[in-house]
Amino acid sequence: MQARHEEKGRVGLQPLRNAVKGKTAFRLAPEPSGYMTVGHAMAWTINYLYKEMYEGELWLRFEDTNPRKVLPKYYDSFRRGTEWLGVRWDHEKSISDDMEIIYESGRKLIELGRAYACSCDEAKVKRLRFEGTPCEHRGGSIDADLKVWDELLANRHREGAYVIRFKGDMQSPNYSLRDTNLFRVISQPHPLTGTRYSLWPTYDLANAVEDEICRITHVLRSSEFRDELQQLIRDALKFRRIEVIQFSRFNFKGTPVSKRLLRPLVEKNVVSGWDDPRMPTVDGLRRRGIVPQAIRDFTLQVGYTKTEHEYDWSMLLSINRKLLDPVSKRIFFVPNPVQLVVEGAPWKEVTIPFHPQKDLGARKVSAAGRFHIPSTDAMTLKEGAVFRLMDLYNVELSSTGAPLKAKYAGDGVLPEAKKLQWVADDHVEATVSVPGELFLDGGVYNNDSLKEVAGYAEKAASSLEPGDIVQFPRFGFCRLDSPGKFILSG
């Protein structure tokens, strides 16, 4: 009988099995074949929180064993993204740094009779694996296999001539255990090691070895892999057992992380790039004004499970807004502005604080009776309506033509009057991009996924720096992307 779990509900992350404080090690193991996505960011967060919880070590380890797929800019993407996230790693390496060590393990497997060289072509391998029958190479002599191995290391065989296969179980109901490939020749130069190596390990072997030499104790990763083969390889090489915890991918509604779907959008310039604010990349999230803490809080709230899920952006955005609210300056932005002339208005200069509660400073605005207000509000106003220009004074609408005309109606706040944001003559032009979901339910591109709203912002907006996030009252939180161009965060 096990002891009943005492935890009531889940406060943070659930405790890990076999985790001893100060004696754990975790890994972030991206393949540098694409940009870092929100999915990585969430997996990183989970690993990082555990690393902190157990005072462990954290590796950033690039899984770059396929020279055909990896590119230098992707390594950088992960370094930048991970840093931006606030996830600090203790060690960094690339598997391509460790080829000699991995070769040792490869040779050892052959010496132990647990791996062999096979020259069957791909189709034959596939057929035999399906049938569950071994090929003639499986029972060959260890010496002959070692000879081929040395030739492979000496780069004496063309690509495709030989592979090294793990001696698994050709009858296993789990097909991935039927003598899977461990090494193959790839003639394409590697971005980090050039032409020095041409015999490359596959994922399962590389990971088994690397997790051993990094002394990894806990692997937390998404579940697009099966673990049995790696365990068998570890056993064969007398490696330690490690805890593997899998969780399903972090998918967002309308925004698949799949490169297959995203790449065409970039290539056809449907989006502005991999950092388009609609993209599920960390660069995209950053441009959109999602702050790192929001990703951390969100990850903590949704946790990790094996259930298939499709997150809704609204939850992340809600968390983000709550983080932004106390630190964001309020600046007026008038979308689709229409002119308003206030007759008989006194010239007035007001000092408006940038935040209603927090002390974020203030700006001075002078008003001489000529304004712009949002057209959507103007349309609902009837003659005689009394409303307030926020933080300035009240007016009474006298005519609805263009420009709108109104009379000054006093300074005091009228609780029941509608309050509108406004800009004076010294406004600056601004546009706000409103990102939406990239794909509609059927998986087709959403033509409406990015809307542009043009308008005027008050002069104070011109002193903002790209990257600053402000709140446009009655509009939303926006991040300044480039001069005059904002992106709506939520």
Added chain:
RNA sequence: GCCCCGGUGGUGUAGCCCGGUCAAGCAUGUUAGCCUCUCGAGCUAGCGACGCGAGUUCAAAUCUCGCCCGGGGCACCA
């Protein structure tokens, strides 16, 4: 086809291992209201879920069996 893994409100989760305290908690969403010189934040209230069927039991979201549905693996990708 074979092999894993899942299925709790619109969405994400808690609860399941160890059956009763669950006519099911939290968040998000949505509706109504309060507060606020914002359609933000905050506060209050309402809405909304145990995939289906059988079985075990005094008692099933929780255990058993069958079915259905979803995801993944079965690469000289990771």
